[in-house]
Amino acid sequence: MKFYDCKTAPSPRRVRILMAEKAINIETIQVDLGSGEQFSDAYKSITPLSEVPLLVLDDGTSISQVNAICSYLEEIYPEPPLYGRTPAERALVESANNQIVMNGLSAVAEAFRNSTPGMKNRALPGPHNYAQIPELAERGLARLDHFFKGLDDHFASTQYMIGDYFSVADISALVCIDFAKWVKKPIPADFENLNRWYSQVSERPSAKA
Ligand SMILES: N[C@@H](CCC(=O)N[C@@H](CS)C(=O)NCC(=O)O)C(=O)O
Incomplete structure (x- = not known):
């Protein structure tokens, strides 16, 4: 898996905190929003949304949106549960x-x-x-x-x-x-x-x- 992040941006921080709570380590790639890297051809070929965060699975599936990424990580790393226990x-x-x-x-x-x-x-x-x-x-x-x-x-x-x-x-x-x-x-x-x-x-x- 690869996690596309921007260390200064709030949306990917929501995912980073969830990953830290679950002690998950995922290869992380920084996208420099300040210089407009989200609009580069290289990044647009991964996501036409030009946004971070983005999670790309090993089979190439690309998941955008904080809520979708966090729900996915909750499913595959259920401990500790952060989406409710009942x-x-x-x-x-x-x-x-x-x-x-x-x-x-x-x-x-x-x-x-x-x-x-x-x-x-x-x-x-x-x-x-x-x-x-x-x-x-x-x-x-x-x-x-x-x-x-x-x-x-x-x-x-x-x-x-x-x-x-x-x-x-x-x-x-x-x-x-x-x-x-x-x-x-x-x-x-x-x-x-x-x-x-x-x-x-x-x-x-x-x-x-
Ligand atoms: N609805 C998106 C929002 C993501 C979002 O707003 N990302 C911002 C960083 S916090 C972004 O990629 N900005 C790029 C830009 O402003 O061009 C989500 O939940 O992931």
Whole structure:
């Protein structure tokens, strides 16, 4: 297997943390997004999406999208389980993970990609150029305020995203909070519950991935 990564980018970090939790070692190839390597003919011949992360299996099967890659790795490296241990827990993990992607990660991406000068015409990842819409950057920041408040309320009564069980939803939320620093949105100091959870998950060795 080969894992196509960019060590500074948030999406592949979600996969890296999952791999660290499971102590998986996969040959890793860095794609330099800063210099536009994702648009090179060599990389486009592997994935027309021009995005990272990407997992290429030994038979040449190419899997894109963080959620698909992480689910695949969970199947073939089931320990420790990060997608739930019972049918109900699996449903709760998937529900929480989807909400973090929709309401958290996409809000940061919206704010970052629509306001950063270096992202001009790159308001969305992928092979097509889209102009920035400043209103979407503002909306992303407003959505993040709501997202942080929702998490702070959530962690008032629970240790992790799903009870006392550390899951892939915690990985996604951790990466989201760190990504939010790119748009100057740290966790507000008075969000004690969210800060407690963040310190706890950040201290796991996998968080360095
Ligand atoms: N929906 C994709 C999103 C992946 C994504 O946004 N990747 C970014 C890096 S964090 C990327 O490849 N950006 C390339 C670009 O901006 O041209 C997934 O879940 O894997």
